Amino acid sequence: MRTEAQGWTIVHQKRTQWLGEFDGVFLGERDGNWLAGRMFRGQSMHDGFDENGEWWYANQYAWKAEHEASRALHAVREYVRLSKEAAQCWDGIFEQRAGEAVDRHWANRVPLVGVADMSSLWVRPGLTGDIRSGTYMLPAVEAKYDLLKLMRAAYSVHEAFRDSEQCKTGSALHKTYEAAIGAAGPVRLSVAGDRFDLRYEGRYNDSDERWGRTWTRNPHPGRTTA
Structure with a gap:
């Protein structure tokens, strides 16, 4: 499967076979602009784009006038719609996987090689006190x-995207997403009373087998376990 087409980075794609024919969809990004499209129908997993990277x-x-996070949201919605038209591309977790692919793409936009390990935290007000996830x-x-x-899972963020003023370039939501996407270290963000932190504090999960096998620990010298 392609990782680039006509200068667009392929952020997510799916191609499946149905009744002897292959069909597919893709989600792309270039310079903060987003694209949702259909691949050509064909006879294999590899002929969804032509030799020049063109699509159907x-x-x-x-x-x-709208910031990138809003453009990406519109593109994902269109991508989901197109997946339901393409043979066997849509399933119950398709939208979740597409959203995660966007988040993964943004997380890798700023190189973080050598940056110390961090934890994420979401704090939101509850009836009996703050509710913490992370x-x-x-x-x-x-x-x-x-x-x-x-942030994608938060109701406060979901509601902010429903406000057309918050989808505009220069809005508070725009600045929040710019800070999150551009973060190269700790950051504290707020959306409608919810707080989102990226921080050097926290505990390691010794049962996570990815440590030592895939990852090497790189704690910050000032790390606390609070």
Whole structure:
């Protein structure tokens, strides 16, 4: 499967076979603009794009009056719609996987090689006190990815996207997402009373087998376990 087409980074894609024919969809990003499209139908997993990287058709989201996070949201919604038209591409977790792919793409936009391990935290007010969700200590890029996933899951963020003023360039939501996507270290963000932190504090999960096998611990010298 391709990772790039016509200068667009392929953020997520799915191609499946149905009744002897292959069909597929893709989600792309270039310079903060987003694209949702259909691949060509064909006879294999590898002929969804032609030799020049062209696709069947696509809708582009490049409105400068809206910030990138809003453009990405519109593109994901269109991507989900297209997946339901393409043979066997949509399933019950398709939208979740597409959203996670966007968050992963954003988490990797700023190189974090050498940045100390971090944890993510989401604090929201409850009837009897603050409700806290978050992660153990993780490599910086993984913690940032989890921060973006926490933001995507938050009702406060969901409601902010329903406000057309918050979708505009220069809005508070725009600045929040810019700070999250551009983070190269600890950051504290707020959306409608919910707080989202990326921090050097936290505990490691010794039962996570990825440590020592895939990841090497890189704690910050000033790390606390609070």
